[in-house]
Amino acid sequence: MNSIFSFARLGALLIKEFIQMRRDRITFAMMLGVPLLQLVLFGFAINNDPKGLPTALVAMSNDQYTRAMVSALQVTGYYRFDHVTESAEEAEFLMARGDVSFVVTIPADFASRVERGDNPQILIEADATDPSAASGAISTLSTVASQALLRAQGMQAAAAEDARQQLQVVVHQRYNPEGISQYNIVPGLLGVILQMTMVMMTAMALTRETERGTMENLLAMPSSPAEIMLGKVLPFLVVGAVQVAVVLVAAKLLFDIPFVGSLTLLLSSVLVFVLSLVLLGYTISTMARSQMQAMQLTFFFFLPSLLLSGFMFPYRGMPGWAQALGEIFPLTHFLRITRAVMLKGADFHAIAAEIGWLVVFVLVFAGTALLRFRRTLD
Amino acid sequence: MNAIDVHGLVKRFGDKTVVDHVTMSVAEGEIVGFLGPNGSGKTTTIRIMCGLLTPDEGEGTVLGFNIRTESLRIKREVGYMTQKFSFYEDLTIGENLEFVARLYQLKPVGEYVARTLEELGLTSRRNQLAGTLSGGWKQRLALAACIMHKPKLLLLDEPTAGVDPKARREFWDEIHRLASGGLTVLVSTHYMDEAERCHRISYISYGKMLATGTVAEVVKNAGLTTFVVQGPQLAKVAEELQGRPGVDQVAPFGATLHVVGSDGKKLEAALADVEKEHKGVTVAPGETSLEDVFIQFMSGSKDNMA
Numbered sequence: 265m266n267s268i269f270s271f272a273r274l275g276a277l278l279i280k281e282f283i284q285m286r287r288d289r290i291t292f293a294m295m296l297g298v299p300l301l302q303l304v305l306f307g308f309a310i311n312n313d314p315k316g317l318p319t320a321l322v323a324m325s326n327d328q329y330t331r332a333m334v335s336a337l338q339v340t341g342y343y344r345f346d347h348v349t350e351s352a353e354e355a356e357f358l359m360a361r362g363d364v365s366f367v368v369t370i371p372a373d374f375a376s377r378v379e380r381g382d383n384p385q386i387l388i389e390a391d392a393t394d395p396s397a398a399s400g401a402i403s404t405l406s407t408v409a410s411q412a413l414l415r416a417q418g419m420q421a422a423a424a425e426d427a428r429q430q431l432q433v434v435v436h437q438r439y440n441p442e443g444i445s446q447y448n449i450v451p452g453l454l455g456v457i458l459q460m461t462m463v464m465m466t467a468m469a470l471t472r473e474t475e476r477g478t479m480e481n482l483l484a485m486p487s488s489p490a491e492i493m494l495g496k497v498l499p500f501l502v503v504g505a506v507q508v509a510v511v512l513v514a515a516k517l518l519f520d521i522p523f524v525g526s527l528t529l530l531l532s533s534v535l536v537f538v539l540s541l542v543l544l545g546y547t548i549s550t551m552a553r554s555q556m557q558a559m560q561l562t563f564f565f566f567l568p569s570l571l572l573s574g575f576m577f578p579y580r581g582m583p584g585w586a587q588a589l590g591e592i593f594p595l596t597h598f599l600r601i602t603r604a605v606m607l608k609g610a611d612f613h614a615i616a617a618e619i620g621w622l623v624v625f626v627l628v629f630a631g632t633a634l635l636r637f638r639r640t641l642d
Numbered sequence: 643m644n645a646i647d648v649h650g651l652v653k654r655f656g657d658k659t660v661v662d663h664v665t666m667s668v669a670e671g672e673i674v675g676f677l678g679p680n681g682s683g684k685t686t687t688i689r690i691m692c693g694l695l696t697p698d699e700g701e702g703t704v705l706g707f708n709i710r711t712e713s714l715r716i717k718r719e720v721g722y723m724t725q726k727f728s729f730y731e732d733l734t735i736g737e738n739l740e741f742v743a744r745l746y747q748l749k750p751v752g753e754y755v756a757r758t759l760e761e762l763g764l765t766s767r768r769n770q771l772a773g774t775l776s777g778g779w780k781q782r783l784a785l786a787a788c789i790m791h792k793p794k795l796l797l798l799d800e801p802t803a804g805v806d807p808k809a810r811r812e813f814w815d816e817i818h819r820l821a822s823g824g825l826t827v828l829v830s831t832h833y834m835d836e837a838e839r840c841h842r843i844s845y846i847s848y849g850k851m852l853a854t855g856t857v858a859e860v861v862k863n864a865g866l867t868t869f870v871v872q873g874p875q876l877a878k879v880a881e882e883l884q885g886r887p888g889v890d891q892v893a894p895f896g897a898t899l900h901v902v903g904s905d906g907k908k909l910e911a912a913l914a915d916v917e918k919e920h921k922g923v924t925v926a927p928g929e930t931s932l933e934d935v936f937i938q939f940m941s942g943s944k945d946n947m948a
Contacts, residue, residue, distance in 0.1 A: 481728035484692055485745045486717050 290557050301568075313400040314581030317365040320347040320355040324372030329416055333370060333386060336412030342401035343368070359438065361614045362600050365391045365398060365580060378413065385432040392437035393603045394448045397578035406433045439607045446519045451602040452575045454511045455595050458534070459541055460566065462504055466545025467558040469496040470637075475555060489637040493630070496549075497542040504538035515606075525605035529612055533605070536622040537598040543629035544594070550636040569593035574600075597621040645670045645795050645826035646691060648702025648709065653686050653695060660686045661697070662849035668828055668842075670794075673821050675840030676830040679940050683849040684830040685725060688797050691828070692722045705794055718746070721788035725799040727780045729787060731773025735764055738772050739787060746791035758786050778809035785813070789820065796820065798829040802836065814839050834933045843932075845939060852939050857932055864935040866890075867906035869913055871899040873923035879916060886912040891937055902934045 319337075323330050337343045347364060349355055355367040369387040377384040388405060390398040413431045440447045470492075473479040482492065508531070515521040545562070552558035570576060572590040579590060590596045597618040604610035604618075612619075646668040653661040661683045668674045678684050689695040691704050693713025701708075707715045729738045739755045748754045759765045762782055772783060781801060789796065796817075802810045814836065821827055829840070837843050838857050845853040845860065853860045871879060876899050880892045883901060888908025893900045903909035913925045 476731070477724070477726045477728045478730055479728075480689075480694065480724050480726075481722075483694055484717060484720075484722040484724070485742065486714065487745055 288557075290552070290560070314397055314578045315341040315400075316344045317342060317397070317401055317580050318346045318363060319343040319366040319368055320349060320358050320364045321345045322349055322352055322355050322367060322369040324350060324370065325375060327375040329375045329378050329384075329413065330370045332412050332416035333374075333409060334368075336408055336415075337368065340401075340404050340408050342404060357614070359389065359391055360604065360608050360610050361617075362391070362604060366401065378417065383432055384413070385434055387434045387436065389436040389438050392440040393607050394574070394578050395437075395440060397580055398437070402435055402437075405435065406431075409433050447521055447607060448603070449575075450511075450515045450519050450521050451606045452599050454508065454515070454534075454602055455537065455573075455598040456570060456575055457511060458504055458507055458538055458598075459569065459595050461507065462500055462538055462541035463545040463548070463565065464559065464562045465503070466497060466500055466542045467548040467552065467562045468555050469546060470549035471552050471555045471558045474553070489634055493543075493546055493633055493637065497539075497546055500542045500545075501535070501538055504534075504542070508534050508538075521606065523606050524609035525607075526609075526611070529615075530602065530605045533598065533601045533615070533619055533622070536619060536626060537594060537601075540594045540622050540625040540629060543626060543633060547629050547633040547636065550633055550638075569595045572596070591621075594622055594625045643670065643706055644668060645672070646702075646704055646828065648691065648704070649700060651687065651690055651697045651700035651702065653683075653690060654698050660849050661690065663700070664846065664849070664851050666844060666851065666854070668826055670826050671821060671824050672842060673817060673827045673829065673840045675837045675843040676828055676846065677832070677837055677843055677936065678830075678846040682847050684846060685799055687846065688722070688799050688828065688830065691716075692720050692797055693717055694722075718791075719794050721791070721793035721796045723784050723788045723796070723798045723801050725803070727772075727784060729772050729780075729784060731771065733772060734769050735759070735772055735775070735783060736768035738783070739790065742787045742790055748791055754790055758790050762786050777804045778806060781805050781809070781813065785816070789825075794824075794826065796825055796827045796829075798827065800830050800832065802831065802833065810836070834931070834936075837932055845936065847939055853935075861930055861932055861935055864904075864930070864938060866902050866904055866930045866934060866938060867909050868928040868930040868934060869901045869909065870926050870928035871901055871913070871916075871923060872897065872926070873920065875920070879920055879923060882919075883912065883916060886915075888912045890941070891934060893934075893937075900928065900934065902930065902938065904938070 321334060323334070334345060338345065343366060345368075347355070347358055352369065355364070355369070358364045359367055367387075367389040369389070371385065371387075374384050374386065386409065388402070390402055392398055410431045410433075470479070473482060487495075512523075516523065544565070548561045548565070549558055552561055568589075572582065572586060573579070573593050573596040574590065575595065579587060579596070582590065601615045601618045601622075604615050608614075644667045646666060648667075649665040651661050651664040651666075652659065664683070664687055666687075676684050676688070686695060690697050690709060691702075693709065693716045696710065701710070703709065704716050705719050707713075707719075709716065730741070733741065736755060736759065739758055740751055743751045743754045756765070759768050764779075764783070772780070775783060785798075785801065798817075802813055805813065810833075817827055817829065818839075829836070831837060840857075842854065842856055843860060844851060853863060855863065871883075873879070876894065876897075880894065880899055883889050883892045883899075888903045888905050888910075889901060889912050890904055891900070891902040893902075901909065901913065903912075917923055917925050
């Protein structure tokens with residue numbers, strides 16, 4: 265008999281804990297599932313040297329040098345020419361919207377300059393809102409391009425001798441020329457902070473009522489599910505508004521983030537985003553049976569959305585399936601909106617699709633929450 | 643029209659039948675006590691009546707509204723006081739009452755709240771957090787909150803659990819005052835003295851309604867015979883009586899033993915034997931109490947929770 269420690273008592277406690285663990289299905293599933301899921305997901309999804317980045321080609325002529333250059337860039341694996349256009353404005357718009365990461369412009373006089381030996385130039389504009397996404401692609405540029413040109417010229421007996429002539433690759437880092445990663449991170453943080461607090465706080469909303477026994481009374485009194493939902497959700501819109509103000513002021517004062525777009529447009533998008541978040545939180549609280557479960561479900565949602573949304577790692581660096589998965593998080597779309605509006609000065613037209621996504625999230629979450637809400641204690 | 647008229651109510655949770663074909667009617671202005679051991683289905687039955695649970699079987703009306711389809715109407719007209727204090731402990735007394743008044747759309751809110759606080763004698767404490775109130779005061783606050791909208795029917799689920807005798811007395815005086823004003827009350831309780839303050843009682847055990855009527859009717863219909871045994875060494879006598887044919891209950895009450903049985907003749911025979919074997923022990927006919935009846939019910943009905 266040992267009064268300080270007994271393995272039998274410890275065993276009893278362990279058995280009890282395991283039984284409780286097994287009874288609490290959600291916790292159990294998450295304890296096993298979450299590490300596994302995240303390992304698999306992030307192990308494959310995260311890539312700091314993204315390849316196959318969508319690129320727009322602005323080609324004024326279709327000569328052999330242009331073709332050689334394009335194919336050389338393609339062979340590096342970094343560039344994927346999705347759009348070919350002759351219009352610089354169209355390319356500009358594609359980049360503002362975030363459809364392409366690069367615009368490669370090969371001027372009309374490229375071929376004649378090559379043949380004349382007169383310092384041919386190509387222009388590569390990179391979307392540097394996320395500096396790490398473009399860096400690999402840019403660093404390979406000049407060697408690849410020069411070699412390609414030499415090879416193309418090698419087939420031309422007349423020009424081959426003048427191998428000394430230099431190709432000029434002009435790189436413009438757009439929106440964030442100095443490659444300051446805070447420019448990328450801080451607007452993103454606006455979304456992340458909102459997501460963290462909004463979802464978690466509303467996820468507690470209903471479970472707290474259930475845990476404290478006040479739910480029974482609330483249900484016994486005349487109040488509709490929609491009233492209860494809005495009553496829980498709307499106060500957090502106010503909290504969200506305060507957070508937005510704090511983050512934006514801090515972005516300006518502490519990090520000196522340029523704000524080139526429309527504040528009204530950004531704030532309206534924030535409103536839709538926050539609404540989708542609080543409704544998501546509320547949906548979680550209709551599923552969770554305790555505050556603890558609500559917290560766990562929130563984190564279950566939180567981590568992948570943080571990692572797959574393009575906040576921490578370049579979105580374009582992820583394989584297709586991970587990008588598709590990233591689309592289901594409101595944060596992904598909100599990040600595109602904030603970066604586009606704050607750094608690129610995008611107008612409504614350019615971000616309409618992303619706002620559309622957020623509206624869809626609002627409707628889906630509100631619908632799910634109302635369907636799941638039990639008006640009775642059954 | 644009866645305030646409550648339900649029949650054949652069945653509610654199952656998993657494979658446990660918690661409410662098993664319960665039929666009940668309560669006339670307007672009546673105070674009906676709802677009795678039964680823990681886990682007998684009282685709370686579930688009450689929750690079905692106020693629309694918080696949907697029955698698996700059975701039909702009925704509460705205040706003339708169908709319990710299946712018109713639960714929203716029922717909620718407006720019924721005051722339901724939950725077993726556990728279910729107002730917000732992190733709100734003040736005044737804030738809780740204002741919340742309730744607004745939910746029921748009572749106008750003007752301030753007037754209703756002020757009047758309720760006045761009646762409760764809580765005006766000076768309206769800014770106190772509800773969580774800091776003692777059990778008796780919480781109960782008074784809960785009652786005040788659920789009669790503020792002038793319901794026609796009050797459903798009270800063990801309202802006096804953990805409340806001192808004086809507060810209980812005052813509580814029941816209030817219930818009778820409300821009933822004389824035409825309010826119908828269904829109140830669940832464990833206390834026999836409270837059961838005797840009701841116009842009628844219904845006894846439910848393990849989901850089944852076992853008896854219903856006035857206290858006198860329930861006692862009479864139970865058909866029990868009771869004897870009071872007095873004398874020395876009652877503990878030994880009690881031990882000997884246990885298990886004899888005809889003896890269903892042996893309970894010490896101070897210096898006497900209450901011996902109860904459903905078969906009067908067998909019981910009498912058993913007691914006659916004991917009287918002979920022990921010197922100085924006397925046996926006299928006694929009055930069967932409501933408690934004896936309930937104990938009899940409880941030991942007689944099968945526990946479906948096990």
